[in-house]
Amino acid sequence: MFNREMQKLGEERSVIRELFEYGNERKRLLGEENVFDFSLGNPSVPAPACVGGEIARLLAEVPPERLHGYTSAPGLPEARRAIADHLRAIGGRADPGLVYLTCGASASLTIALHALCNAGDEVIVIAPFFPEYRIFIEGAGAKLVSVKADETFHLDLQAIGRAINGRTKAVIVNSPNNPTGAVYGEEELSALASVLRAAGKVRGEPVYLLADEPYRELTYGSKAPCISALYEHTVVCYSFSKSLSLPGERIGYIAVSPSCAGAEALFAAVAGAGRRLGFVCAPALFQRVVMKCLGRTADLEAYRQNRDLLYGALTQYGYECVPPEGAFYLFVKSPQPDAKAFSERAKKYELLLVPSDSFGIGGYVRISYCVARETIERSLSAFQKLIGEYRG
Amino acid sequence: MFNREMQKLGEERSVIRELFEYGNERKRLLGEENVFDFSLGNPSVPAPACVGGEIARLLAEVPPERLHGYTSAPGLPEARRAIADHLRAIGGRADPGLVYLTCGASASLTIALHALCNAGDEVIVIAPFFPEYRIFIEGAGAKLVSVKADETFHLDLQAIGRAINGRTKAVIVNSPNNPTGAVYGEEELSALASVLRAAGKVRGEPVYLLADEPYRELTYGSKAPCISALYEHTVVCYSFSKSLSLPGERIGYIAVSPSCAGAEALFAAVAGAGRRLGFVCAPALFQRVVMKCLGRTADLEAYRQNRDLLYGALTQYGYECVPPEGAFYLFVKSPQPDAKAFSERAKKYELLLVPSDSFGIGGYVRISYCVARETIERSLSAFQKLIGEYRG
Numbered sequence: 174m175f176n177r178e179m180q181k182l183g184e185e186r187s188v189i190r191e192l193f194e195y196g197n198e199r200k201r202l203l204g205e206e207n208v209f210d211f212s213l214g215n216p217s218v219p220a221p222a223c224v225g226g227e228i229a230r231l232l233a234e235v236p237p238e239r240l241h242g243y244t245s246a247p248g249l250p251e252a253r254r255a256i257a258d259h260l261r262a263i264g265g266r267a268d269p270g271l272v273y274l275t276c277g278a279s280a281s282l283t284i285a286l287h288a289l290c291n292a293g294d295e296v297i298v299i300a301p302f303f304p305e306y307r308i309f310i311e312g313a314g315a316k317l318v319s320v321k322a323d324e325t326f327h328l329d330l331q332a333i334g335r336a337i338n339g340r341t342k343a344v345i346v347n348s349p350n351n352p353t354g355a356v357y358g359e360e361e362l363s364a365l366a367s368v369l370r371a372a373g374k375v376r377g378e379p380v381y382l383l384a385d386e387p388y389r390e391l392t393y394g395s396k397a398p399c400i401s402a403l404y405e406h407t408v409v410c411y412s413f414s415k416s417l418s419l420p421g422e423r424i425g426y427i428a429v430s431p432s433c434a435g436a437e438a439l440f441a442a443v444a445g446a447g448r449r450l451g452f453v454c455a456p457a458l459f460q461r462v463v464m465k466c467l468g469r470t471a472d473l474e475a476y477r478q479n480r481d482l483l484y485g486a487l488t489q490y491g492y493e494c495v496p497p498e499g500a501f502y503l504f505v506k507s508p509q510p511d512a513k514a515f516s517e518r519a520k521k522y523e524l525l526l527v528p529s530d531s532f533g534i535g536g537y538v539r540i541s542y543c544v545a546r547e548t549i550e551r552s553l554s555a556f557q558k559l560i561g562e563y564r565g
Numbered sequence: 566m567f568n569r570e571m572q573k574l575g576e577e578r579s580v581i582r583e584l585f586e587y588g589n590e591r592k593r594l595l596g597e598e599n600v601f602d603f604s605l606g607n608p609s610v611p612a613p614a615c616v617g618g619e620i621a622r623l624l625a626e627v628p629p630e631r632l633h634g635y636t637s638a639p640g641l642p643e644a645r646r647a648i649a650d651h652l653r654a655i656g657g658r659a660d661p662g663l664v665y666l667t668c669g670a671s672a673s674l675t676i677a678l679h680a681l682c683n684a685g686d687e688v689i690v691i692a693p694f695f696p697e698y699r700i701f702i703e704g705a706g707a708k709l710v711s712v713k714a715d716e717t718f719h720l721d722l723q724a725i726g727r728a729i730n731g732r733t734k735a736v737i738v739n740s741p742n743n744p745t746g747a748v749y750g751e752e753e754l755s756a757l758a759s760v761l762r763a764a765g766k767v768r769g770e771p772v773y774l775l776a777d778e779p780y781r782e783l784t785y786g787s788k789a790p791c792i793s794a795l796y797e798h799t800v801v802c803y804s805f806s807k808s809l810s811l812p813g814e815r816i817g818y819i820a821v822s823p824s825c826a827g828a829e830a831l832f833a834a835v836a837g838a839g840r841r842l843g844f845v846c847a848p849a850l851f852q853r854v855v856m857k858c859l860g861r862t863a864d865l866e867a868y869r870q871n872r873d874l875l876y877g878a879l880t881q882y883g884y885e886c887v888p889p890e891g892a893f894y895l896f897v898k899s900p901q902p903d904a905k906a907f908s909e910r911a912k913k914y915e916l917l918l919v920p921s922d923s924f925g926i927g928g929y930v931r932i933s934y935c936v937a938r939e940t941i942e943r944s945l946s947a948f949q950k951l952i953g954e955y956r957g
Contacts, residue, residue, distance in 0.1 A: 174770055174827060175834040176705075179680050182837030190638060197637075219629040232620060237611040241811045245589075246582060276668055276815065276844065283843030288571050305840070312841045313568075378566055419633045421849025423668065423815075435566060442567040445574030448697070449704045451675030452668065456848045457813025 187304055188531045189213060192516075196525045203523065209552035211540040212525045214351065214501065216418035218471040218543075224417060227462045240461070244454045246444055248274030248426070252464040256426055259467040265399035265409070268431040271440050273447065274455035276423040278387045278412030279305060280447075285383055285408050285427050286313035286343075287446035288439060294342035296383075297333060301326075301504070301532035303351050303385075315342065319533045325495055326353035326504070328361055330368050337372040343381040343408075344369065348397055349388035352532050352539035353504040354480075354497020359398040366404035379406040379434045387412040387425070390470050392499040393477050405432035408439070413463050415501075418471040424459040476501045479542040483549050490557050491564075501543040504529070507536050508563040518562065522555035579696055580923045581605060584908075588917045595915065601944035603932040604917045606743065606893065608810035610863045610935075616809060619854045632853070636846045638836055640666030640818070644856040648818055651859040657791035657801070660823040663832050665839065666847035668815040670779045670804030671697060672839075677775055677800050677819050678705035678735075679838035680831060686734035688775075689725060693718075693896070693924035695743050695777075707734065711925045717887055718745035718896065720753055722760050729764040735773040735800075736761065740789055741780035744924050744931035745896040746872075746889020751790040758796035771798040771826045779804040779817070782862045784891040785869050797824035800831070805855050807893075810863040816851040868893045871934040875941050882949050883956075893935040896921070899928050900955040910954065914947035 192212035199208045231240055247253060253272040260267035275281045282305075290296065292314040298306050300319045310317045320336045323329045333344065346365070348357040357365075365382075373379040384400040384407055401407040412425030429440045454460075483503055484496055493506040505526075507515040512528035516538055519526045529537035542549065584604035591600045623632055639645060645664040652659035667673045674697075682688065684706040690698050692711045702709045712728045715721045725736065738757070740749040749757075757774075765771040776792040776799055793799040804817030821832045846852075875895055876888055885898040897918075899907040904920035908930055911918045921929035934941065 175681055175831050176679060176683055176838070177834075179837035179841060180830055180834040182840050183680075183833035183835065184837070187840070194637065213635065215635045217630060220633055224633075225624055225629060228620065228624060232617055237617060238609060238810055241612055241616075241813050243605065243607050243812045245586065276848075279843040279845050281843075283841075287568060288575075289567055291568055308841055309843065418630055420635045421633050421846060421852075423845065423848050438572055439567050441575035442569075442572040443575065445571035445576070446568070448574050448579070449571065449675075449700055450842045451671040451673075451701065453671050453815065454813060456668075456815050456851070458850075459848070460813075 182308065189304070189527050192525050192527055199523060206551065208523045208525070209548055209555060210525045211542065211544065212527055214415070214541050214543060215420055216415055216471060216543050217545055218418055218475045220418040221466065221469050221471050223466045223469050224419065224462055227465045228458065231458065231461055241457055244457050244460060246447060246454055248272065248455055249460050252460045255464040255467055256428065260401070260409070260428055263399055265401040266430045266432055267401065267428050271429040271431055271436055273427045273440070273443050274460055275425045275427055276452055276455055277414060277425045278385065278410060279309070280423070280452055281410035281412065281425050281427050282309045282383070282385060283312060283450060284443055284446045284452065285410055286310060286315065287450065288442035289381060290315040290342050293340060295338070295340045296342060297336050297344040299328065299346065301352055301529055301534045301537070303347060304531040306345060321534065322353070322355070326350065326355040328357060328365055330364050333365065334368045334372065337380060339376055341372070341380055343383050345383040345385055346400070347385040349391055349499025351388065351500055352502045352529070353495065354500050354502050356392050356394070356397050356498040358395070359403065362398055362400055362403045369404060381433070382407045384409045386410065387415050388500040390416045391473055391476065391501060393480065394498050397499065401430040405430065406434055408433065416470045417463065417466055419459065422456060422459045424455055424463055475546070476543060479544070479546060479549055482546070483540065483542050486553050487556060490560050492560060501541060503540040503542055504537050505540060507538055508560060510536055512536050512538055519559055522559050524552060524555050524559060574700065581696070581919050584917050584919055591915060598943065600915045600917070601940055601947060602917045603934065603936065604919055606807070606933050606935060607812060608807055608863060608935050609937055610810055610867045612810040613858065613861050613863050615858045615861050616811065616854055619857045620850065623850065623853055633849055636849050636852060638839060638846055640664065640847055641852050644852045647856040647859055648820065652793070652801070652820055655791055657793040658822045658824055659793065659820050663821040663823055663828055665819045665832070665835050666852055667817045667819055668844055668847055669806055669817045670777065670802060671701070672815070672844055673802035673804065673817050673819050674775070674777060675701045675704060675842060676835055676838045676844065677802055678702055678707065679842065680834035681773055682707040682734050685732060687730070687732045688734060689728050689736040691720065691738065693744055693921055693926045693929070695739060696923040698737060713926065714745070714747070718742065718747040720749060720757055722756055725757065726760045726764065729772060731768055733764070733772055735775050737775040737777055738792070739777040741783055741891025743780065743892055744894045744921070745887065746892050746894050748784050748786070748789050748890040750787070751795065754790055754792055754795045761796060773825070774799045776801045778802065779807050780892040782808045783865055783868065783893060785872065786890050789891065793822040797822065798826055800825065808862045809855065809858055811851065814848060814851045816847055816855055867938070868935060871936070871938060871941055874938070875932065875934050878945050879948060882952050884952060893933060895932040895934055896929050897932060899930055900952060902928055904928055904930055911951055914951050916944060916947050916951060
C-alpha cells in the first residue's frame with residue numbers, strides 16, 4: 174500500500190542505530206555508567222570554544238530575521254568562499270562557485286550520488302564500508318560494487334582496476350576510514366589516481382572519485398592527503414560532525430573540484446539533486462558558525478588517548494586488530510567466525526559492538542571509541558571476561 | 566554523463582529562487598532600498614524572543630557534546646512528545662510515536678511522498694500550487710494531477726472527486742495557501758473528507774490527505790481548522806519556518822495521524838524514506854528550541870498590516886485580487902494574459918513579482934508581502950505606474 178521498500182528500510186533501521194537505541198534502553202534500566210556503548214560515532218569531546226563563542230556573537234550582532242533567514246540554495250556566498258579558501262590553503266583544489274553547503278555527510282553523499290548517477294551506473298566502494306552507502310547508492314538508481322580492501326585495510330588497486338567497467342560512474346573512498354581507521358597515504362592515492370585515469374581513457378569518460386571525508390582531521394600519524402590535488406575528477410563530501418563535534422546540527426558541504434570534467438554541469442546537477450531531495454539550504458546559523466571555525470577542531474587528543482588505551486588493552490587480552498591510523502574506530506577480529514553471534518554475546522557484558530556484516534565483510538566488530546575515557550576504563554574487565562569465554 | 570534530469574533541475578532553478586537571486590544582484594547595484602523584492606517567502610519579522618532566549622539557555626546549561634550530538638532519527642523523545650501534546654491541545658489527532666522531526670517543510674513533503682507513493686501512483690494538488698510539489702511528487706516516482714481551485718481559490722470538490730481514480734494515493738492541501746492566501750474552512754474540509762471517504766470505499770483503500778501546513782498560524786480571520794480531526798487518514802507536514810521566522814534553520818515535522826490506516830507501517834516508511842534521502846536527524850539545537858516555543862509565533866500583526874496596506878492600495882489602483890485570509894501572499898490578476906511578460910515589465914520598476922505559470926495556472930502574479938512596511942510604502946508608486954502602462 175505504501176512504499177514497501179521505504180517501510181522495510183524504516184523497520185530494519187541500520188544495525189548501528191538499532192544498537193544505539195538498545196543502548197539507550199539499557200542505560201535507562203541500568204544507569205548510564207553500567208552500559209558500554211561503543212555503537213555510534215557520536216563525538217564525545219565538546220565542540221571547540223569557537224562554536225559557542227560564534228553562536229553567542231551572532232545572536233548578539235545579527236538581527237534574527239537575517240540570521241535565521243533562507244540562504245541561497247548552495248549556501249551563503251561568504252561561507253562558500255571561506256570553505257574554498259580553506260581547501261586551497263590545505264593543498265586541495267576548490268572554487269567558491271563549486272561549493273555547496275549541505276545538511277551533513279549523508280546529505281553530501283545522497284546529493285552527489287543523485288547528481289552523478291543514471292540508472293544502471295555502478296559505484297565502487299571499498300569493503301568494509303559505511304553500511305548506508307548501499308542505501309544511498311541504490312537510492313540514486315545505481316548499483317553498489319564492493320571491492321575488498323587488503324589485509325591491512327588499505328586499497329587493493331588491482332582489485333579496483335578489475336572491478337571498473339563501462340558502467341562505473343564513481344569510486345567512493347573514505348579516508349580516514351570508518352570502520353577500520355585506515356588512512357590512505359599520498360603514494361597509495363596517487364596510484365589509485367593512475368588506475369582511474371587509465372580506466373577513464375579506456376572508457377572515454379572519467380571515473381569520478383567521491384572523497385567521503387568527515388574524518389579528515391582525525392589522524393594520529395601523518396595527515397590525510399588532499400585527494401583533490403592528486404586526482405582531477407574528485408568530488409569532496411565533507412561534514413563538520415566529527416571535526417567540530419556537531420553531528421546533530423547537520424552541516425557539511427560538497428566541493429566539486431574545478432578540474433573535474435564538466436565541473437559546472439556537475440555542480441548544476443548537485444543543486445538539482447539537492448532541490449529534488451528536499452534540501453532547501455543548509456542550516457543557516459551553522460553555515461555562519463562553521464565558516465568562522467574552519468581548520469579548528471575539537472580536542473582530538475582525547476581520541477588518541479582512547480585509542481592507545483583500548484588498542485593496548487585489547488591486544489594484551491588477546492584480541493586481534495590493526496592499529497587505527499585515524500578516525501575513532503577500532504576494527505576488531507571476532508573470536509568466532511559469526512560476528513553477529515559475537516556481538517550478541519558481548520551484550521551479556523553490556524558491551525555494544527557493531528558486527529561487521531553490514532559493512533560488507535564478516536568476522537569483525539566495530540568499536541567506536543569516541544566515548545568518555547572512564548567508559549573505556551570501566552569496560553576493560555568486560556572485554557577481558559568476554560574473550561575469556563573463548564579460552565575455555 | 567551526469568544525471569541530466571538533476572542538471573536541468575539545477576540549471577533552471579525555481580522561478581522564485583531565480584527572481585530572488587536577480588533581486589540580490591539588483592540590490593547590490595542599486596541599494597537595498599531601491600529594489601522591491603516580493604519574490605520570496607522569507608519572513609520579515611524577527612523570531613520571537615523565546616527563540617534567542619532558549620538558544621542562550623541551552624548554550625549555558627547543556628554540555629555541547631550533548632546539545633549538538635546526534636538525536637534518534639525521528640527526533641528527541643521529549644520534542645516528539647511536546648509536538649504531539651501541542652497538536653492535541655489545538656484539537657488535532659497525534660501520537661508522540663508517530664511524530665518525525667524533519668529539516669523543514671520541503672523535507673517533510675519529500676519524505677512523506679517517498680513513504681506513501683509507489684511508481685505510477687497519482688497525487689492530486691490544487692492549482693495554483695507551490696511549484697516544488699511537481700518536483701517532489703515526480704521525485705517520489707508518482708504523477709502530479711492538478712485540479713483547479715474555484716474562482717475564490719477554495720476547493721472545487723466536484724473536480725477533486727472526478728480526478729480521483731484507482732491510482733490516487735494522496736491529495737495535498739495547503740491551507741493557509743501559498744500562493745493565494747485562501748484558508749479552507751471546517752465545512753469545506755469536512756466536505757473534502759466526505760469525498761475522500763467515498764472514494765476510499767470504492768477503491769478499497771484510503772486516499773491519504775497530506776496537510777502541508779507551514780502557514781497554520783498565519784490567519785487574519787478565523788483560525789485554520791485542524792485537518793487531522795476532520796479526516797482520519799491525514800499526514801501533517803509542518804515547518805516552523807514561518808510561524809517562528811526560522812526558514813534558514815530547516816526545522817519542521819511530519820505527524821502521521823494515529824487514525825491513519827496502517828499508521829505504524831506508514832511511520833516506518835517515513836523513517837525509511839528519511840534514511841534513504843540522507844536525512845539523519847533534524848538539526849539538534851533547533852529541535853530543542855522549537856519544543857519550548859510551540860504555540861508561540863513571531864509578530865504576525867505586522868503581516869496583517871502589510872496585507873491591509875497592499876491590498877487596499879492595489880485594488881484602489883485598479884489591480885484585481887481576492888483578499889487573502891491567511892499566509893503572506895497576495896495573488897494578483899495580471900493586467901495582460903501573459904503573466905511572465907507582466908512580471909518582466911514589472912522589473913522596469915524594480916518590482917519583483919512571481920508569475921503564476923509555475924504554480925500551475927496562468928494569468929496571475931504572486932506578491933510576498935513578508936517584507937518591511939517601508940518597502941511596501943516605497944513600492945506603491947511603482948505599482949501605480951506599472952498599471953498605468955495598461956491604461957493607454
